[in-house]
Amino acid sequence: MIKKDLDILFLSSENARARINNIALAVKKSPQLVKYTQGMMKKEGLLFQPFAIIDYSYFGLLLFRVYFKGGYFSSQEKERILRHLRANQYVVAAYELEGEYDLVVEMCVPNPSRFHKELCRIVTEIPALNNYKVILNIVSHIYPKWYLLKNKSMVKDMGISIVIGGDRVPEQWDQRELGILHFLIEDPTLRLTTLAEKCHLNIKTVMMLWKGLQQRKVLRGFQYLLSHTHLGIIKERLFLKLHNLSEQREEQLMHFLLSTPEIVQVHKTIGDWTMEIDIESLDQLRLRKVIRDIREQFKDLIETFMMMEFGQYYYKSFLPTYAVEGNSGINNQGKEQRVQ
Secondary structure, rough: OOOOHHHHHHHHOOOOOOOOOHHHHHHHOOOHHHHHHHHHHHOHHHEEEEEEOHHHHHHEEEEEEEOOOOOOHHHHHHHHHHHHHHHOEEEEEEEEEEOOOOOOEEEEOOHHHHHHHHHHHHHOOOOHHEEEEEEEEEEEEOOOOOOOOOOHOOOOOEEEEEEEOOOOOOOOOOOOHHHHHHHHOOOOOHHHHHHHHHHHHHHHHHHHHHHHHHHHOOOOEEEEEHHHHHHOOOOEEEEEEEEOOOHHHHHHHHHHHOOOOOEEEEEEOOOOEEEEEEEEEEEEEHHHHHHHHHHOOOOEEEEEEEEEEEEEEEEOOOOOOHHHHHHHOOOOOHHHOOOO
């Protein structure tokens, strides 16, 4: 079933808020069939945990990625650690790797000092996580999972990439905007009418603020996590330490990555390596070819490289709720009269 429905899988995962009728029109199938197929994918856990892509850099935040080695052994210990991490307000993502490191935790913090304090607290409370490596994420490029599609022409309104992070000037926020973002972090699939009710706002106001957040490139999209193992998707992360990096050669490298369907994310980092490249494919040979092409075409830039296979994703977000919670509540004086 999955191989026949890769188009539906792609459109559903790349836009968690996509309308059934729009997907049906794109894949030229009935809305009833699309709704059933999408429902089965969610029921079987192939599509899970929708998340909003919100650019944390507009909030003046930094993203640190912590690679833990030998963090846990038993399933019970793993569940306890994940519950503890999920309860930490600075943790925005957690997933497994297979290789030198076992568990990866991403933390969104206002400054390096806060990160250091929180990391020390985590290690103190969970001694099993005392062996780790820290990477500062500078900017992330998120590309559509084009390798799932046979025909890109069915997608007419999808951008080629989303850029998160980088050198941004922190925004000044309206309480109403923060309220919208707060509820979208909690549930990215909320209907606009429900969102308006939760924010105590007029539906037209919500639509106006929503459009403004998109135009300012703060609110970038909505996606689902995919169960790679159940779908037969091979997913690996390639770590590169680069040198002799001229502006021209960097542009050539980024163009190659952008134009390769199997490349789904590129992270520019500071630490032991310069770049992390996430590669996905339904074909092991194709994935190996992509890695080989990178190493051959850019061997003058690659000082060292390392690869690790992805395990399970447990949690994914781009903005911690604390960034919007302080001012997201719409008080009685700030309420608008909803349209009846």
